[in-house]
Amino acid sequence: MTIPASTIGTDQAAVVFDGVSKRFAASGQSAAFTALNNVSLTVGRGSITGIIGRSGAGKSTLIRLVNGLEKPSAGKVLVDGVDVGALDEAGLRELRRSVGMIFQHFNLLSSRTVFGNVALPLEIAGMDRRAIDGRVRPLLDLVGLADKHGRYPAELSGGQKQRIGIARALATEPKLLLSDEATSALDPETTQSILELLKRINADLGLTVLLITHEMEVVKAVTSDVAVIDKGEIVERGHTFDVFTHPKHETTRALLSGLPGSKLPEAIARGLKPAAAAGDRLVVRLTFFGAAAERPLISQLIQSIGAEVNIIAGTIDDIGGKPYGSLVVAYGADPETSGKADRFFAENGLVTEVLGYVA
Amino acid sequence: MSPDLLLLIGKATLDTLRMVAIAGFIGALIGLPIGIFLATSGKGELFPAPNVNRAVGLVVNATRSTPFIILVVAIIPFTRLVTGTSIGTKAAIVPLTIATIPFFARLVEAAIRDVDRGLIEAARAMGATPMQIVFKVLLAEARPALTLALTMTIVSLIGYSAMVGAVGGGGLGDLGIRYGYQRFRPDVMLIVVIVLIVLVQIVQSAGDRLARGFDKRGRKT
Known part of the structure; x- marks a missing residue:
């Protein structure tokens, strides 16, 4: 018998969302709106947890609460037991150095080489040149791009860029990796290879991965646990296998219907x-x-x-x-x-x- | 062409170069931080100070909308305060610098604003301080655009420097007006124009080449 993700104790939790809401005030032409409404969710340590939803469901906001890029309007976000909302700027910077993040559009510096991009978070953390060198090279090996260290991002394919993004996110040896639609800009084959890499990192380094995506394929391929988000609320969550085989909510069913083999010819x-x-x-x-x-x-x-x-x-x-x-x-x-x-x-x-x- | 004329043209060219170099250097040095501030101090940005941002923007606009020749005359008291004189090449450097600051600042602002917002977010997610983001991300990524901004500023300065003859500023423009126009010497005028064209051409191609060297975005395997 497996324990549902929601009942994992907080001591085993990498991230806990506790009744989190996020409202954006009206500004300029955009009206005020509620991006997240009373979200509670636990991300088990060492898990690969997926949050899936359509665009505009609030998943980008949700993942940005974890490293304090957004602040909750209500509720608490705990990362390793630390209340992110209570941290000051210096505390947030320290937290962010222990949480890696990868992005849909990679967000690599075009002016830096592959090596320079992976070195950036270490420079930011104030590490000296030699130590940086010793840290970056094994990471480039890990993501299979050691031979590209002197190249610029513009010379790389999308999949290679995301590998650099992953190496960069791992540079500060984080315990948690946030993935913001990391494969959404990649073709299916490249997506699979990036997902394989994430799985390997999760298994080898014991890194917790929290990923958001709108693709069921991604959830199916790598996650152990999943939460389905719709209109700012978590509508279904549990072990990925259970959610896939016994979807309860309509949104989940709709997302699943896109999978091959689920429709009759x-x-x-x-x-x-x-x-x-x-x-x-x-x-x-x-x-x-x-x-x-x-x-x-x-x-x-x-x-x-x-x-x-x-x-x-x-x-x-x-x-x-x-x-x-x-x-x-x-x-x-x-x-x-x-x-x-x-x-x-x-x-x-x-x-x-x-x-x-x-x- | 008489040796005297050659000497005059040589001195005028040197005067122009000196004015442009000093005004360009000081102007860029002051304009750069102002431009960075303008690009990063809006609401919700790295150094949020929307009111100061608006105030600085207003001063920059006011300076930019004043015709240069009026600026030269209007700030004569200030020029005298700084250089002890209101005529000559040295005095001309003051209004040239004052005009350069907002011009360059606006170009810097545009160059910085052009940097992908995603890079700022990525740097924040790495735990970078706002200052680290400015130096390691914004300035580094905007380097090609900043190089072109500086090039454009210097080219404009060369043009402005022709106007400071009005306060005895010397330089090529002054030579052209006094000899070419007022003494009816089309040959002098022609030479002045050619030297100016060559100067602008050199600055522009050097700037373009430098910017291309800094720009790693377009490279393909």
């Missing part, structure tokens, strides 16, 4: 009928987790019902490191075949959902 969806006629086939969605996802279920199904099975749509994937599968299959709707199938599903602990009938 258009031609099939159009041909679905709510009731069976003679000779029709039954369309069923099977969802299976854990060990079941690794067994040859379809061939076993065919054997046990003694009839043909069509695979209409499907995906087998990892969510938060656990295998998860979703298959849409069709087989004879006659009572004998479907009865055998039902027994097979029950014996194997598969979750099924009847979608309809096709001719």
Whole structure:
């Protein structure tokens, strides 16, 4: 049995949002609005926690509260037990040196080389030249860009720039890494390689990662815990696997519907009928987790019902490191075949959902 | 061309260079921090002081909207206070400097404001002090634009310096007016114009080249 993220004790928490609200006063042409409304959330130490929401949901504001780039209007944000809102400017600067941050548009200095960019936070912290050199080189190795140390950002690809951003964020040896849409400007392949790097850093350095994103793919690929934010409120949270397999809130479902394999092919969806006629086939969605996802279920199904099975749509994937599968299959709707199938599903602990009938 | 004329042109060129160099140097030295202040002291910025920002902006605008020739005459008492005289090349440097400060400050402000806000946020997230952000981020990133701003300032100064002949400022402009225009010597006028064109050309190409060298944004593998 796993413990939901929300019940993790504060002593194990890297970050705690406690009833946090953020209101922006009206200024110029923009009206006053509430970016966050009474948000409570715990980020477990050593976890990769994702906060997902559509743009304008308040996730950028939320992540900026952690290192004090924004101040809460109400409530408290605790980082390693320290109340961020109570810190003065000097205290905030000290905190920020122990919290790394990476950005959607990388925010590298164009005037500095790769080496110079990674060295910047160390210069800011007042470290001497030699010590900086000793710190930067292994970081460039870690992100796989040691050979690029004398290049300028303009000479690098997006993925390479983000690797530099990560190396820079790690330079001060933080315990917490904030990722602000770090892969949103990257293509899918590069996104995967950056996510792999984040996972590796999380595992090897024991670094807590708090990331915000609007892409379910990102949450699915790396996070252990997730919170869904909508209109400034947390609408759902828990272990990523649970949220993905049993989404409760409408926003979560809407975000999940963008994932491949979750939708029926258009031609099939159009041909679905709510009731069976003679000779029709039954369309069923099977969802299976854990060990079941690794067994040859379809061939076993065919054997046990003694009839043909069509695979209409499907995906087998990892969510938060656990295998998860979703298959849409069709087989004879006659009572004998479907009865055998039902027994097979029950014996194997598969979750099924009847979608309809096709001719 | 007589050796006397050559001597006159040589001296006038040196006078112009001296005025431009000194006024440019002092003007930029004072204009730079004012420009940085203008770019960073708005509401919610690094050194928030919106009222002072507005006041400084007002003074800068007032100085910039005063025609240079009027500025030269209007500040004669101040010029005398600083240099002990109100005529000659030395005296001319005072109004030239005064005119340079707001001109350069506005260009600096624009150059600094052009630096990506994301870089300021990144630096803040690293725990940088506002001063560190100015020196390590803003000035470093704005260096190509600042170089071009300085170039533009010097070119304008060369133009302004032609006007200080009105207070006996000397230099190429003065030579052109007194010999070329008042004594009907089109040859002198032509030479003055050519020397000015060459000067501006040299300054502009040197500035452009320097700025390109500082600019690492456009490089591709």
